[in-house]
Amino acid sequence: MSGASISVQGLAHRYGRAAAALTVLDRLDIEVDGGGYVAITGASGAGKSTLLSVLGGLDAPQRGTVVIDENDLHDLSRNGLADYRRDTVGFVFQHFGLLDTLTAAENIELACSLDGMRPRARRSRARELLEAVGLLERRDHRPTALSGGERQRVAIARALANRPRLVLADEPTGNLDDGSTERVIELLESLPADHACTLVLVTHDRRLAARAQQRYELRGGRLHPSTKVTTEHATAIGDPEEPDAVA
Ligand SMILES: Nc1ncnc2c1ncn2[C@@H]1O[C@H](COP(=O)(O)OP(=O)(O)OP(=O)(O)O)[C@@H](O)[C@H]1O
Ligand SMILES: [Mg+2]
Structure with a gap:
């Protein structure tokens, strides 16, 4: 099993009505393999x-079509969309969104309970995920007793609770220092292979974006392919076309 495929065609989205309407997405297309x-x-x-x-x-x-695997989101009712979110999607946000009154493990168990998992299965899933993000020893800590990077790793574990096939991360490193950013990004990048999901990451950091398989800039309501930031890489490995590189 692999992640969810994404097929979006002609997606338009506006806020407000008539003269006051703000068009944010304008005939946007994107195709992503699972x-x-x-x-x-x-x-x-x-x-x-x-x-x-x-x-x-x-x-x-x-407007437009948004098909995630077999789900045409246009056709889903409110309840259908709620089921789709619960069964298919994991969200990771800039501000983590953990409940401060619950421990790291309980935050994950709570997400498992939305899927109807029994208490014992919830505890074991939380344990497995905390181990996967390297925080098993922190399972009984509340978010306020964790660093920003640790909180985000718990939030990623929570996003994985119900085995989502699509993980959406909105500025997940926006509140982190460089060291934590690297660790969180490495974890996110490992998800497609290790947790069988598709990853869509929004970031302001072009260096992070450059590491993805597909890279876009959202501008004028559409996605424009953005070229890889190759300069550092080219310098590091040397360019075979470069006369100086030939002995
Ligand atoms: N619920 C809403 N009602 C009206 N306008 C909205 C609403 N949500 C967002 N907008 C407007 O839509 C535009 C796009 O917002 P969005 O949050 O998608 O941008 P963004 O690219 O995520 O920005 P940022 O990098 O600051 O997070 C903005 O001009 C915003 O003010
Ligand atoms: Mg935003």
Whole structure:
């Protein structure tokens, strides 16, 4: 089993009505194979979070088609969208979104309970996920007793609770220092292979975006392929075309 495929055609999204309407997404297209890793950059207000809301079933698509595996989101009722979110999607946000009154393990167990898992299965799933993100020894700590990077790793574990086939991460490293950012990104990048999901990452950091298989800039309501940031890489490995590199 691999991650969910994404097929979006002509997606439009606007806020408000008539003269006051703000068109945020404008005939946007994107195709992603199951198990893919997509990074999206774009200016503040470009519509990145709006796009993730639609892909994640938080907002119904207004126009165009959005098909995630066999789910055409246009055809789903409110309840259908809620089922789709619970069964298919895992969300990771900039501000972690953990409940401060619960321990790391309990935050994950709570997410498992939404899927109707029994208490024993919930405890074992939480344990397995905390181990996967390297925080088993922190299982009884509340979020306030964890560093930012540790909180985000718990939040990623929680996003995986119900074995989502699509993980949507909105600025997941926006609140982290460089060291924590690297660890969180490595963890996210491992998800398609290790947890059989497709990953869509929104980031302001072009260096992080450059590591994805598919890279886009959201601009003018559409996704534009963005070229890989290759300069550092080329310098590090040397360019065979470069005369100096030939002995
Ligand atoms: N519920 C809403 N009602 C009206 N306008 C909204 C709503 N949500 C977002 N917008 C507007 O839509 C535009 C796109 O917002 P969105 O949050 O998708 O941008 P973004 O690319 O995620 O920005 P950022 O990088 O700052 O998070 C913005 O101009 C925003 O003000
Ligand atoms: Mg945003």
